[in-house]
Structure formats: C-alpha cells, structure tokens
Amino acid sequence: MSRIAFIGLGIMGSPMAANLVKAGHTVTGYNLTQPAIDKLVADGGRAATSIAEAVAEAEVVITMVPADPQVEQVILGEGGVLENAKPGTLVIDMSSITPQTSIKVAEAAAAKGIRTLDAPVSGGEAGAIEAVLSIMVGGGAADFAEAKPLFDVLGTTVIHVGPAGAGQTVKAANQLIVAVNIQVVAEAVVFLENAGVDLQAALDVLAGGLAGSTVLNRKKANMVDRQFAPGFRIDLHHKDMGIVTAAARAVEAPLPVGSLVAQLVASARANGDGSLDHSALLRGVERLAGRKVN
C-alpha cells in the first residue's frame, strides 16, 4: 500500500481519490476549495492544508487539474510539488494537457531527482466513479511498472505508450478522432434527412458496416432525438482541440481535417452550445444547412 498525495479533487479527482482509499492506500488530499477536501476525509482520506503538507511524506503524488496553467502552477510553481516533494517521489499528472508541458514538467522534475508520468484518462465522470477509465501513460517503463497497480485501481485499460508526453499525445489523438468522427456523422445525418431517408434505419445499417464506430453507436440516439445533455461537453472538447492542434503543430504533423473540425467545435461554442454534449456538433451542421436550431 502506498502513501499518496492527491492534488485536485474535482469532478474527476474526487472519485479517483476515493477509489484509491477504498483499495487500501493512504491518500492525503489537497484542493483549492475546502468542501472537496472534506469529501475526501468523509471517504476515508486525510486532509492537507497546502500542497507542501500533502506531498511532504508522499511516495506518489497524483495531480488532476483543469489545464496547462494549473499543472505548471501546481507542479512547477512556488510552493508547488517540485519544491516540496522528496527526491525519488513519483509524480503522476493525470490532467489532460499539451504533451509539451508534460515534457517540460518531466525535465524540471528530473533535475530534482523526481520521477514523473503523464497519465491522462478518458471515460469521464462515470468512468472515474466506476473505476473503468482508460489510462494512457507516458514516461519511463520502470516508473510505469511501479504505478501500474495504482492505475489498475482507477481504470480497466492501462497502457504504456511511450516516453514523457506520450500519454498526452495519445489522449490528444483520441480527442481528435472523436471530434472528427462526430462531425462526419453529423454531416451524414443532415444529408440523409435532407434527402428524405428514414434516419433511424439508415444509421442502423451504417453502424453495421465499415462506417461503424463507437461514436455512431453511442451518439446516434442523441442525434436522432436531438438530446444533447452531456456526456462530454463541447467546452471541454474545444479545450482539447486546442491541445491537439498545438501539439501537432509542435511536431510538424499536418491536421487538414482536424484543424477544420477544431474551428467547427469553436463555432459550436461561440453559438452557445458549449455546455451541450459534443454530439451537438450536429447543430452546427444544421446551422450551415439553414435550419433554425433554437
């Protein structure tokens, strides 16, 4: 059993920390707001009043925060993890950020004898609660092996995909493919409807052939019924498209289609659809088709 510091007890972090407690680990949590810390204590964890206190005695530090600036602040910043963790500590950042920031964190940590993994997840709040996340891990093989039992507490698909940053790269690729797959299904839906086809029958046959996809299976009901309760919010996918376009640019990988879809995700948000499920990209195609969607 490990002594774990858990920084960032939000929608994702809170159930993940609870699952680690349940598995028998000693989890000391820190969060910017107190109720989340109280929740962890109620779940059997311990409270810290600062990052410094949380990480002081930790063998493993897990961070789960919203975006690049928070990762930089929490890990690299004043009073942050690197200033306070002991040499040899394993810092696992499970936030979804740019691979470039993960690499920067890894290099800064290495200079202090601290080991890191980047381990973003997919599966959402439900996946966090039910401990069925997919976890894509970048970093050293030995560090991955050491962390594997912890990851297995949190998820069901846990894969080491390469060196520092690789976890983030795969997460970014995931979000890229998902957004494009949604967009093309949305284009197909409007095309089918405009042509007078029986949409439900059409999507069923499409799902059964080479056009089939997890997106089509899981999102076709949303699209047919125009029910866009999240699920995964467009606001978050917009953030992720920013990550993947920046990351691809950094490694000189062309995203002709991906960058266009990033614009369409941004447009959905600009049209007030940010809090809807990402399958609401359909509404953007409908607007282009001249339909009234509100």
Add this chain to the structure above:
Amino acid sequence: MSRIAFIGLGIMGSPMAANLVKAGHTVTGYNLTQPAIDKLVADGGRAATSIAEAVAEAEVVITMVPADPQVEQVILGEGGVLENAKPGTLVIDMSSITPQTSIKVAEAAAAKGIRTLDAPVSGGEAGAIEAVLSIMVGGGAADFAEAKPLFDVLGTTVIHVGPAGAGQTVKAANQLIVAVNIQVVAEAVVFLENAGVDLQAALDVLAGGLAGSTVLNRKKANMVDRQFAPGFRIDLHHKDMGIVTAAARAVEAPLPVGSLVAQLVASARANGDGSLDHSALLRGVERLAGRKVN
C-alpha cells in the same frame, strides 16, 4: 422461384448472379463481354445476347454496372430495360450511383408501369461471393417486401431506408463516413509517430475507447505495416466521393469536412495511389508532413 434477368456480370455481378442460381432462381444474364456470360452459364444460368432478350420474360431485372452513365444507358437507353421489359416488372438497380439518377430512373420506369428499387451494396467482392453483403434499399415498401427474399440470398443486412434514391443516399453516406474516418486516423497516425509514441500500443488503446471504429479495427494493421493491397481501391472511393458531394449539393446538405476529404482522396489518386486500398490516404498525410512515401 423467380425468373430474373441479370445485367452486368462483373466482379460483383458475377458471384451475385451465381448465388441466385444456387438458390434455385432462373437467372438469364447479359454482359458486354462474352466470357462473363459463359461463366454464368457454367454456374447454371442462361445466356442472353441482348438486354431485350434477357428481360423479355423476366419478373425481376437486376442491374449491376459501374456508374451513372451505364445505368442510364442500360435502363433508359435505346434497346435498354425500359424499352423491353413488360409492365409490372420489378427492376432492381444494385449499382452505386447518385440518388438523383436513381430517382430519374424510377420516374421514367413508373411512366411505363415498371417498378424499381435502388439497392446498392457494401461488402466488396468477398461479400458478394460469400453472400454477406449489406444492402440498402430505396423504393416502395411493397416492392421491397417482394424483393426481400432475393436480397436475403445475396446479403445478411438488408434494410429498407426510404423512397426511390434512398438506398443510394445511404450508400453515399456510408462512403462519406468511411473516407473521413480513414483520413482522421491517418492524421492521428502521423501525429503519433512524429511525437515519438509507440504507434501499435496507441492504436490499440484508441480502438478501445470512444475513438474506436470499424475503420480503426480493420485498417490499423494496414497503416502500421504500410501494406495497402486492396481491399477497396482509392479509385472507387474517388468515384464515390464524387457521388456524395454531388448528391449533398443537390439536397443542400453542407459537407465542409466531407468535401475537403473528397479533395484529399482525389489527391491520392493524382499521386498514383488509385489502385491502393483506401487506407493509403495515410500516404497523403505523410506527403503533407514532408515524408518520402515512395
């Protein structure tokens, strides 16, 4: 058992006609070249020396030809099906063409008391031989019901999706989604490789999550190994992208992403990749990334 005229005994038509013979139907075939007719006779069918002769006594006429102009010629043209079939005949066009041409055929046929279905297929040569095609059918419900037993001889997924042209529309939507799903996986592959990620591990984890798709499952090995033996040729997908962009334009459905991918498919062909499997769209992304692909 039905008396069937089968026009167009090519790579797809030949095994389909043979399967109908095997199921006990009387199949009279016509083709522009003799060897294909001889093959049908060897399979137990009958030979006709003209469309007129083939359709004269037929209850059902099936056409399976390359593209719109051949459908127009074979069905609407001089000496074609409509000139020679008896009123009441059911004409089933299983070619992949624009919905607009299918509608035109349906209207011309109706004027002569001839019934039609458009019933394009997916599944390729292997699907035709093994009788496991997906068949998307447009036309009247009663005509569909009448033809259903024949379709069941040829395929395993047989769905009535709407009025005349609807089968073609769904086939076009299928090809749209497939092309875009391939393209985005190709963009992801180059991104992952440029970032130094373990590609095989990454694609495995991607296939297991929301980014998963039949394209990813069936084509990831092609992409990892750069093995692009068809499968489904880019030349054919280029023809199909022409159909879907034209059909979408006709019904005022926007394809911002689809039309861009149509350009990339055309570019693949212009770069000499027309006879490769459509997963070779990867080579186009590699060219954009400055890699030498030949």
Add this chain to the structure above:
Amino acid sequence: MSRIAFIGLGIMGSPMAANLVKAGHTVTGYNLTQPAIDKLVADGGRAATSIAEAVAEAEVVITMVPADPQVEQVILGEGGVLENAKPGTLVIDMSSITPQTSIKVAEAAAAKGIRTLDAPVSGGEAGAIEAVLSIMVGGGAADFAEAKPLFDVLGTTVIHVGPAGAGQTVKAANQLIVAVNIQVVAEAVVFLENAGVDLQAALDVLAGGLAGSTVLNRKKANMVDRQFAPGFRIDLHHKDMGIVTAAARAVEAPLPVGSLVAQLVASARANGDGSLDHSALLRGVERLAGRKVN
C-alpha cells in the same frame, strides 16, 4: 459588318445585342419569351421566331444562356444551332458553363464544319450595358482573330487564353479566386471586430498593402455597412462554384481551399442569402461566430 444571330436576350444578352446593333451589325435575335425580342427590335435588331430562323443566314451565332443544360439544348439539341447553321458559321457561346461542355460543343460543331469559340464574360449587367466586359476566349487563333472586332464592341479586356474550353476555364478560375478572396476578407472582418479594432481604419491599411485586392477595394464598404444589395448574387456564385469544382475534378486539379469555400457559398444560399451580393459571405462567418445576422 456581320450578320449575327443572337440567342438568349436576358439581362446580359439584351444589352450586348443592342451594343452590336449600335456598332452597325445586323443582329437577328431569338429568345424564349417575346418581350426580350420586342426590346431588340426596338433597339434596331430583327426578330426571329425560332433558332432555325435566327441562324439560317447568319455568319456569326452568339449564344448567351443560363447554364450547361440550356447550352446543350440550344446548340446541340433538336431544332438547335448545329442543325440549322450553315457549315463555316462561327458559333460563339458567351454563357458561363463547364469547360467540358464547351469542349463537347466544339467537337460536335467541328463534325459539321462549324467553328466555335467559348467566350464567357465578367463584369455583370453594368459591364454589358456600358460595353466594358472582360471576355476570356477559348478556341482557334484564326477564329479568335475573326471575332475580335465583335468582342471589342462588347468589352474592353478581350484575351485569347487557349483552345476550346479555355475561356470557360479562366472564367471558372476567376470565380474561384473571387469567392475565396471574399471569404478571407469576411474572416478577417469578424476577427478584427471581435478584437475591438477600428474596422474602417484596419481595412484601409490592409487595402494598401500586400493584402490589397479588387475585392477588398470594391466590397469593403458593403461589409462595413452590411449593405448586400447585388452586385453579383450568391445564387450565381453558387452555380459558378459548381462549375469550378466539377471542372477541376475533371482535370485532376486539387482545390482544398476552393472546395471548402464552395461549401460556404452553398451554406449562404441554404441560409436564405442567395439573392444577396456575394460579399454577404460575411454573414456566414458571423453565423459561425454566433452572431445573430437577421
């Protein structure tokens, strides 16, 4: 002075025919509707009751009709120009159509000993009235030389750009560039406004540098004032984008940006902006930005 048959006396054809009369030519006109013929007679021309009558004694036949199907019907169809014109006649089609149809017309005419030029124009109704059209001519050099004096009556920029179809190709390229130049200015306008920049000052400085264009000069006032009275209607530009994307596909020329803009033009039309000036592409960008434009 020439004996000219003029087929198609619409918004463009009527003033062009009148200008030829004014220059001293004998112009016999035919149109589907009578008032346009009466107008030509009032302008000093002669009336014909059929294409056959119009072209019977003509040295030169000029056609100016809406699109490919009308050109095919008027020139190639039953009772059309090729059936009735004498061998040696010079047929000048000034409609804007696909280069492929112009080539087909040229080949059919050559088989009857009839010479052809494709000579689409730009400059709009005002250019036709004031005889300041730009005329892009495809066909034989000798035929161009023979027709040059007539073109000089109609326009101020008259250029021979290549063999049959070349005039249409250049016209298509013109419409391609214009649409894209408008679209990018529209993207810039929304960007500048969202960023709080003084739009008028910004467009003035942009117009003076490498970003300057005839589009920016002529359309910036429309955009600043949101005044979209045509001008050149989006409906017509939509037709032209259909021509250029089809023509480019036929010669395997990639239009990654052009095809995307064709989709945006189609979207403008689907949103009810078809009768506005093409500078109203700005409204499409505003919709993508979440602005209410109506």
Add this chain to the structure above:
Amino acid sequence: MSRIAFIGLGIMGSPMAANLVKAGHTVTGYNLTQPAIDKLVADGGRAATSIAEAVAEAEVVITMVPADPQVEQVILGEGGVLENAKPGTLVIDMSSITPQTSIKVAEAAAAKGIRTLDAPVSGGEAGAIEAVLSIMVGGGAADFAEAKPLFDVLGTTVIHVGPAGAGQTVKAANQLIVAVNIQVVAEAVVFLENAGVDLQAALDVLAGGLAGSTVLNRKKANMVDRQFAPGFRIDLHHKDMGIVTAAARAVEAPLPVGSLVAQLVASARANGDGSLDHSALLRGVERLAGRKVN
C-alpha cells in the same frame, strides 16, 4: 528630436534605427550580438552594453525582436525594459507578435506608469531600408500622436487602428489575407495548367478583373517562372499563421479557411520550402496534384 533606445538591431531593426539617426534623433542601440551594435555606431548611433543602459535616459524605447518570447523577455523580463525605464517613457514594440502578448505588456507597463504602443510593420527588409513601411498601431490616441513623427520617419502608411493589441490584430489579419490570397492563386494556377490554358494570358486577364489583387500582381511572375527567392519566407509566414490562429481563437473568431491555409503553410515548411518565398505555396498544390516539384 527624441532620445530613443532601440532594442533589437536585426534585419529590420538595423535599417530602421539608422533611419531614425538620419532624421536627427539620438538613438542608443542594444542587441544580443555586437556586430549589429557596431553597425549602428557606424551609422551615427550610440552603443549600449545592456538594456538597462540603453533605456536609462530614453524618452522612447523601440523594440524589434523575433517573437513573443523575446518580447516578454526584453520588456517584462529580469533586467528588461520595464525594470529600467523611467515612468512616463513611451515603449513602442514593433515586433510582430500575438495581440494577447501586446495587451499583457501594456498592462504590465501601465502598472509602472509606462506607456506602450504596439506597432508591427509590413513591407519587409526593403521597406525598412527605404523607409516605406506600413505601420499598424495599437494603443492610446495621445501616445500615437506623440509617436507619429517617429513612425513617419520609418514608413509611409501609418495608421492608428485601436487600443493596445489592435496593431498586432491588424498585422495578423494582413498575414491571414495574404496567405489565403496566395493559396487560391496557386490552386487556380494548377487548375489552369492542368486544363491546358495559356497561363500567362490567363493570369493577366484575371489580374484585371474582380479576381485582381496585389498578391496576383506581385507574385504571378514568381509562379509562372517557378522562381521562389524571397521575398517573404514561408518560415516567417508559418510563424504569423500561428499568431493569427491563436489570436482568432482567443477572441472566438472563426477561421475555417484561414486555419486550413495555416495547415498548408505548415506543410510547405515540413516539405523543406521554409526558406522560399511564400508564393511557393504553389509547390504544395502541385504536390497535391501529383507533380514532382523537386
């Protein structure tokens, strides 16, 4: 006459500083490398050994450095302009960077009683030498009025376009329009050539109509002759496309076409064309068309 500190004496900064000296101002220069400082001294300026020394007695500080990080370092960083300039100093950043960084600089400066303008230029090395730059200025009206005489020494088009950041926004819009205008001309060129049109004649007629642009006028010879000596390098335009896509994202302005062209510019660079003139985007279209370009 003003006491000016000039930080950044590169290809652009060096002739600009020299022109200010020539106009009678006292110019003290600082650069990371000594030869550029020696050059300024030879031109009649003064040398400083640090930013601190350069700005200590300055009324106006001009910075001209490559990109956002250098601006942040030189102005905001340790030992930088804000640490060393007197309250009331006017800091004019003439670098091309993101508007967001300009705004950040303006806010940091204001907190110290230092005034700022962002004043990026277009016109290139030749424009700097000949003092015919276009200068787009963001910031306060009074500060602009005060700086106007200095700008008039450096350029011929000097326009105040809005508050802090507005100069950068307009520069970004300029680069957006230029890149897209080049790209569409490149698409047109390949289309015209594939169709067998006389390219030179076609471009001449296009330049004379609504398709005309400064890009077409200045770059058509490059394209016809495939001579791509810069001019303005693709590497620099790639940097600028990064600025405009980031800036547009920040203000929620959609760039469907702009973002696609940004990908094509990046692709040109990935294909080794970074040091060519931006008109070499033609080579990217040729690659898509399957031509060998090397």
